[in-house]
Amino acid sequence: MEHSISDIDAMVREEKRLTAVESHNEAWAEGLSAGIEPEIIAEAALETAFHEMLRTHGETAALALLDHMREKVVGGAFDPHRLRH
Incomplete structure (x- = not known):
């Protein structure tokens, strides 16, 4: 199955978004555990x-x-x- 450049760009963007969400979730959890x-x-x-x-x-x-x-x-x-x- 071939992907167009826009499909690849969308997949890369989504992977970056998921990584950012994971990082933010970790920071959120750290803040909560610090009592914030x-x-x-x-x-x-x-x-x-x-x-x-x-x-x-x-x-x-x-x-x-x-x-x-x-x-x-x-x-x-x-x-x-x-x-x-």
């Missing part, structure tokens, strides 16, 4: 993410990410009762 409240960990993670987006891609990209994440929240993407594949 989830709200503080979440705020720090978001501040870091938006600081980096602003620094590397500018305000438009940071606001686009914020809009995208808001849509995901409203759409139930983070609902703990939602089934994931």
Whole structure:
């Protein structure tokens, strides 16, 4: 089975995303085990993410990410009762 360049790029991007999620999950668990409240960990993670987006891609990209994440929240993407594949 042959894959197009866009298919390969998508697979690489997904692998990077999964690696990032794993790293963030580990950091989250370390913070919790250090006694840091989830709200503080979440705020720090978001501040870091938006600081980096602003620094590397500018305000438009940071606001686009914020809009995208808001849509995901409203759409139930983070609902703990939602089934994931």
